[in-house]
Amino acid sequence: MSIGLTHYLVLASVLFCIGLYGALAKRNAVGILMSIELMLSAACLTLIAFSRYVVVGKVLLTGHIFVVFIMVVAAAEAAVGLAIILSIYRRRRTVDVDEVNLMKW
Amino acid sequence: MVMAIAFWILAVVAVGAALMVVWLRDIFRAALCLILCFLAIAGIYVTLNADFLAAAQVLVYVGAIAILILFAIMLTRQYQKGNPGSWMRVPAFFVAGFLMLIMVASIVATAWGTGWPRFDAAPGAGQVTVGAPTTGAISRVLFGDGYVILFEIAGVLLLAVVIGALVIARPKE
Numbered sequence: 001m002s003i004g005l006t007h008y009l010v011l012a013s014v015l016f017c018i019g020l021y022g023a024l025a026k027r028n029a030v031g032i033l034m035s036i037e038l039m040l041s042a043a044c045l046t047l048i049a050f051s052r053y054v055v056v057g058k059v060l061l062t063g064h065i066f067v068v069f070i071m072v073v074a075a076a077e078a079a080v081g082l083a084i085i086l087s088i089y090r091r092r093r094t095v096d097v098d099e100v101n102l103m104k105w
Numbered sequence: 106m107v108m109a110i111a112f113w114i115l116a117v118v119a120v121g122a123a124l125m126v127v128w129l130r131d132i133f134r135a136a137l138c139l140i141l142c143f144l145a146i147a148g149i150y151v152t153l154n155a156d157f158l159a160a161a162q163v164l165v166y167v168g169a170i171a172i173l174i175l176f177a178i179m180l181t182r183q184y185q186k187g188n189p190g191s192w193m194r195v196p197a198f199f200v201a202g203f204l205m206l207i208m209v210a211s212i213v214a215t216a217w218g219t220g221w222p223r224f225d226a227a228p229g230a231g232q233v234t235v236g237a238p239t240t241g242a243i244s245r246v247l248f249g250d251g252y253v254i255l256f257e258i259a260g261v262l263l264l265a266v267v268i269g270a271l272v273i274a275r276p277k278e
Contacts, residue, residue: 006213010212014120014123015123020197024200025197025198026127030136030174030177034126035126037170061242065231065247067158069259071162071165075169075170076263082173083274086180089180089181
């Protein structure tokens, strides 16, 4: 059985749901950020798979351009997110998101 | 055939490493599994004829984001406490499993290859043949096809992120 678009999409959806479970179920803020990076990678995988398989025998580069910008934004998000986590840790001595409930009314 | 074998091996490694990321209680080992997962995804990009993005994945995710995460884990010093699940664990499992069932079922049930007239982009406009290197073609699309302004905005975004991260993480005196 040759590898086609379906295989890549199923793989990406499995990775996305693993990341979704981690983002919902973790208490450590760094763990949540890691799960979100996993979800972003899964989304990039679908874009690259579509750009490979939409036209037979060709690779459309629009999906690749999208992925380049997603990588830029993912790096930016990780940097700011980890800076916020460091700041929270410095003030409250914890990175447990259940204990950081300052804005919860 | 080689691509099929490579795909299966890399897919198993990626899914296994992703499961380890959410299952392991030691968050430091979870971050190392995340690096393994990113490397496997870069290999999957290679099987999709995306050589430039595979290299960018290794450089950006493994080289920058994963190292940043490792630094954050060590600076926050909670890796002894581990990576416990919250009260949301059981509902999150059902939500994620349900979503995965829906997505896999709809992907498998969709007829991706129809006999209808295919979408063909204009010849030469941002496409390469399968097996050809993509780096030069990506640069031509990125800098010559209307994406230049987005490229500049991405540069401004990165500058703002550098300044913002410095300001947020700076110790208060």
